Amino acid sequence: MEERTGTLYSGDIIYEGALIDNLPNSDVAAYRRSMKFLVDLDVSLVHPGHGESFDRARLRQLAGTYLRKTACR
Secondary structure, three states, X not given: OEOOOOEEEEEOOOOOOOOOOOOOOOOHHHHHHHHHHHHOOOOOEEEEOOOOOEEXXXXXXXXXXXXXXXXXX
């Protein structure tokens, strides 16, 4: 994360669309820990590895949706 501007370059950890966590060697527990970290991260803009950039509100929405979806895993 670039602290001066609040810009996060998230790579493949979060992006618009279904988050892929079912590949060989995927670790859902680790992915959930990452989402919990991202929910509280103070960012202004996220540049994902795929798709369009988005703001903090959308970051929180995407991470929160994933956490709710995987709560029983």
